[in-house]
Amino acid sequence: MASSLHALLGKIVKTGNLVVTGPGGLHVYGDGTGKKVALNFTDDAAMDEIAADPALKLAEMFMEGRMVVVEGDIYDFLALIKSNTLSEALTFGMVWRGMARIIASRIKMHLPVNHNKDNVAHHYDLSAKLFDLFLDEDWQYSCAYFNPPGISLYEAQVAKKRHIAAKLMPQPGQRILEIGSGWGGMAMYLAESSDVDVTGITLSEEQLRVSRDRAEKRGLAGKLRFELQDYRYLPASSKYDRIVSVGMFEHVGPTHYREYFTKAAELLDDNGVMLMHSIGQPYPALATNPFIEKYIFPGGYIPSLAEVLPAVEKSGLLVRDIEILPMHYAHTLRKWRERFVANKAEAVAIYDERFFRMWEFYLAGSEMAFTHENFYIFQIQLAKRADVVPDNRDYIARNEERLLEFEKTRPPLEKVLF
DSSP, X not given: OTHHHHHHHHHHOSSSEEEEEETTEEEEESOSOSSEEEEEESOHHHHHHHHHOHHHHHHHHHHTTSEEEEESOHHHHHHXXXXXXOGGGOOHHHHHXXXXXXXHHHHHHTOSSOXXXXXXXXXXXXXXXXXXXXXXXXXOOSOOOOOSTTOOHHHHHHHHHHHHHHHHOOOTTOEEEEESOTTSHHHHHHHHHHOOEEEEEESOHHHHHHHHHHHHHTTOTTTEEEEEOOGGXXXXXXXXXXXXXXXXXXXXXXXXHHHHHXXXXXXXXXXXXXXXXXXXXXXXXXXXXXXXXXXXXXXXXXXXXXXXXXXXXXXXXXXXXEEEESSHHHHHHHHHHHHHHHTHHHHHHHSOHHHHHHXXXXXXXXXXXXXXXXXXXXXXXXXXXXXXXOSSTHHHHHHHHHHHHHHHHSOOOOOOOO
């Protein structure tokens, strides 16, 4: 009965202002403080499903339109829930479902079958028109760097590329490998700003098509190439002066971290530098959120530094710098969600209403992870030798100043055509 959800919300929502209306009438939760959030349910069964398995069914009922946020938005509701204490509301059913998901997750991590390409295609081979609705002009699908605060999404994404390039310290003529090259923006920035030879690899056929087209239009074919390639199968004879990877490590999985860094060490020149940019969480997770695993990033996993650093050490690579960016992805996700919602009609035309609500939930839930669950971005700079990186961080600012001068003369990016 729907009363099970009312009982659950009564245990959770002690502070805040939540109003829930269903077939059985209206219920109010919290102490009346803060922004009001109001939900409407179309049927009792939807309420029952959420009460039994909120980790998955809350998203599914929202996607199906059986739970509608009529005041505030889905982010406001998720943030309200996370602002309260959840542990007292756990039921036996929630516990055993959680245990089953943990076991399934651990088994999947150790399966010998390689699903990497299929997992990547599930998300990144969606219509390019979809991503064009909310990304910046350079199609950067990773955390922007809002430094200084208040700059636009595009400016913050340029600042992200500048910050990463400054840490890589590329020199003219060097060979650079980008693992997970997306739609080509980072590789093009490096090739144009530093006169280097860049190879970008991806497992997404749609991203490969777009990035090759963009590079050709900018006349970069001579020093920039993109390949459909799994990094694990790059030949050991290939050596790169610099390796960069932005937003790809979340797809590696903890059972493959040592393999990832060992391969990176194999590919990196003895005098080389690597920069890895990834989402992190404050402690190791037992399993990925079931909604994210089922609908958004199958096979994905957000690491903690405690899981990453032992694999780095065993690979023989040296950590030269670690930087934590705690709230920049929250700002990025808010910008993406605002743009996505503003383009709802176009998103629905590409797919449908259910898909639109699924992505709205994904963007809102991801933002909430950074604002209420202490998720963060970490950038790790790696090398084989201690002396290839300066012994202070002043060089980063100096390199960024040079790159800022380059950006003043860089030809504007052209709109991607479909």
